[in-house]
Amino acid sequence: MTTGLDQLRDLRKRGLLEKAYDQVAGVLAQEGPGGARADTAAVGRLLAGLDPGAVLSHHPATPVVTVAVTGQSTVGQVLDPLRGELARHGLLLRAVLGEHGTYLRDLTDPAGELHTAAPDLTLCLLDAETVFEQVPGVWRPEDVEAAAADVLARCAALADAAPGTLVLNTLPLPWTYSRQLIDHRSRARLGAVWREFNARLLRLTERSPAPVVIDLDPLVAEGGPVTDPALARYAKVRLGAPLLAGYAREVAHLARALRGATRKCLVLDLDHTLWDGVLAEEGPDGIAAAGTLRGEAFGAFQTCVRQLASQGVLLAVSSKNDPAEVARVLADHPDLVLREGDFVAVNANWDPKDGNLADIARRLDLGTDALVFADDSPAERAQVRHGLPEVAVVPLDGEPATHVARLLADGWFDVPSLTEEDRARNGQYRALGERRKLREGSGSHEEFLRALDVRLETGPPQPHEAARIAQLTLRTNQFNLAGGGLTEAAVAEVAADAGRQVLVARCSDRFGDNGLVGAALITEAAGQWHLDNLWISCRVLGRGVEHAFLAVLLSRARRHGLTAVGARHVPTARNHRARDLYPSCGFVARELPEPGEHGDGTSAYLHDLLVLPGIPGHICVTESGKAPR
Template sequence: MAAPAPASTALERLRELHTTGKLAVEYPSVPGLLAELDPAGLARAGRLLQRVPVEEIEARHPGTAPVTAALTGHGTLDGLTAPLTGQLARHGIPLRVTVGDHDAWLRDLRDTGSALYAEGTELALCVLDAEVVFGELPVPWRVEDVAEAAAAKLELLGGLVERHAAHAPGTLVLNTLPLLRTHTAQLADHRSRAELGAVWREFNAGLLRLTARHPRLHVVDLDPLAAEGGPVRDTRLAAYAKVQLGEELLGRYAREIGHLVRTLRGRTKKVLVVDLDNTLWDGVLGDDGPDGIAAATTYRGEAFGAFQRVVKQLGAQGVLLAVCSKNDEEPVREVLRGHPDMTLREDDFVRVTANWQPKDGNLRDIAARLNLGIDSFVFADDSPFERGLVAENLPEVALVPLDDEPALHAERLLADGWFDVRELTAEDRLRAGQYRSDAERADLRESAGSMEEYLAGLDVRVEVSPARDHEVARLAQITLRTNQFNLTTRRLQQADVQRIREDGDALALAIRSRDRFGDNGVVGAVFAHRADGALHLDNVLLSCRVFARGIEQAALGALLRHAKETGAARAYAAYRPTAKNARYRDFWTTLGFVLTEEHPDGALSFTHSLETLPQLPEHVALTAGF
């Protein structure tokens, strides 16, 4: 790695790397350079990064998988590829993009031979604007004409979405269409303007509702992005160059696409760790005492209280909350238990770490106790020193740069969509309680005389069966977010899981578990298929929350027994190495599989004769149906 240039800006450093031909070599350092650039800076960085061949980055860094996208639209979109490149590079993802012809969106969506449908295209970006409707109106026009044209356009888009879902491999991305004042002001009476606003919002609502029927469709809502400020477009560029969406709005659109790609790649963060003093409350507890801190009743205190409500909202949707603060522990817990200003309470956090140790070490400890990778953490702190320490020693942790303006805390926390998921599941809403139950399990483990005694006292119950309708989203989520016990790391979207369910020769199994401390929900998945008289185990996944309880042995032992009883001659399995699943390299041999081939990339192939089946763990009560 090259040494950082002294006192240089991120863009200057990027230009230096480009000039010396080292941008591809140093690509892993790019996210750190881009971390705090504004959208305009990211667009400039994107223009530099566009000049680096994606193939060169991929060759030098095999673990850095580019995203392949195809871009089409109605207006001129030349200004979008640079911000897209910069925003994705912020997350360490190179962009390989094909740009369609001007105003070719309809042709591209209809033609299954276009780049939108090409093998390997992960994202089909179709960027539309209001002129796709207003450009077809008669002159003069009335609200009724807009309603008719919008309804026809929505029906057309619905059919094109169906076509894409049936023939394309990737995710189609549409967007809502901003309504401009130059549209509404053409109507002289206020009543007609109100009717037009209602018609337009119904059209955009219809676009958004298409996502409920099509799991591989994503619609970016441009209204909240436009509301962040700045014009939706430059009127002169729209008139002369057909640039219907402005630079600022396209930059924000690119930011949302970066978040979407991270979600599709299974890189959603799981844990939000927050500081306390001047982060969750106004004041310093150690200096000011409980009576001297505020998260209500004062102007600044109210801003901290608003931030707490946002943090609690995230926690209610499956984000694990933890505290990492330089304070004495007992006063912190007393504040969280009883201070009248607090929205967040002790029970909202899965870990409360308050001591005087370096925060990077404390974050490592929290990760170890939760049995989660440190790269699943987001850390929010108002101290540049503490953030710098974490950035230096734990570059995998995402940082939220707070400062002494609490009114901006929530905006800065939400800016990067670190916790975005495709769909919230029942397990997401229960996750915090499940992790708190783990503390009780830990107490039992520490009091037990042996591991056998602990497992016997845990009363583990496992159910294995084909995934039910309401579990499809959860199984897809497991493939995207599980990294340790993920034996082939095949990532699946909901549509992929559904296709497996509908294949008569395939299995998409959900593994559910519970014990004396509560229900863990769906904690694992098995994907398999039958071919040539054999069972092929395509992937097995298990949540890190339930490791070392015999759950996977019970589930797979039952499946192997079922395979033998239904005529399978043998079973095949595989392991594909990643940076995080090395501890399970030899898992298949523990079930009686024999290693048959080791591939050049480190992947392993295994075979089981099904003659001697693995014994099921005695401490597990198993219910299995296939």
């Protein structure tokens, strides 16, 4: 059987790897025997010879992730698995590697290579020697505690100085240190000191949005020894290959999330996926998710899925079954943890599953690239991969005890931080169904909008909304006027900049609160505003919210004595729906201030604030501190 790695080797041999880089993610998504995937370190070594410029010349839209890597010991070995993991998600690595043991200089020198590279992520890989190099030759647990406190203070300072998003890690404690203490009481004391240090390191993320701390303990538990003794002694490679492979996977998930590529909806098969048995053949009494050894494994999988849903992951069903039978089972089968109300869509029929997934995405107003599909059938998975290659596919098999691990392995739903809007998302999408019913029962679209009772609140964001602003800007693709987004740290930087600001829009209607659905990034200079970007959640498109928000922004600018508002539209693969917004609100096209520099189709606009657009009549707008208008 030809593996994905074999196919990549063949492309390299024929000199086609750069030209075919857009196919790499799909090749690596193919399943090996038993659903196995390619060794990403081997993939990374194969891709290390790529010419990034050649890749971008063939595929200029390929997302490039600049990663700076430094650390306490020799850490360059992380680049191969990281390059492979990023390739699995369609990302191209641009790496900047610091010198051995120079992480303090690398992270604090503004003129250094790591800073000037302007990395998206800065990986600072630490290990036990980071602490133990500061303890005396003959030591006690108290000496380790003092050294750990110094390292923690250093890490807190680095979080504010490092370029890009700083990624730290907890420090595994090798048994060779604890066994140097011959009494069990001292060993226990050292273990407590070490765990307290790692806990405080993890809590750095509560103090500031800038750092991310990856907990290595779960990876060590899965991957075996922390290091190879010979490599640690002679080459100063203190974190072993299995651990670095797991770490690289976590970093790739983080990079994907920071680019707004988090998936939103988990679509599940039913037979041998949510329950044991085949409903159409064995009937409701013949399926189980409790009461038997295999049934308990399916119940554990449902519990895991429900946990994901509680954090905003949308759940849907695509199953080849009779819809009435499925409805009855989801309503009252005694074994089930999940019920019909937990799903925003249930497609039970005998149609091809790629069509069912496309239908689910359409009904939820999502792109199909927002879906994750989990199924135990290799044939169904292959059919979806062929028909909808942008859908992430989770390969389940005949062993339900592995379902949870397989679902969670790729972190498809990982986000930098969780917001209250996330937790309320399932309710919001159920309200979407109620809105659809209202629209279908209305005589016209205008009648529907009037009956919807849309209310829009605009103004500066609240301090606690930084995480939601970051999430909205990073995950919005369709109504993202200039492409890109803001991290939570970038939102904080804007808040501290007197010449820039973010204004937001919150929306509600008769069916409930949609939360924060819009944001505008504004720069003020020479008596004018410039809309650097404007984002509107796809959940509220088609209701006039985007026009109302822009009308309020223009009115606010004139009230503040400004003379004009400029804006740009930078076309992306997904934002064509937004290209007419500025002209429709009275903006006039103008020449770009840097002619010839934009070969990407960028359009520049200016509004002179003389004649302002009106707010759609069906929307009631409230500005911060002002009465409704």
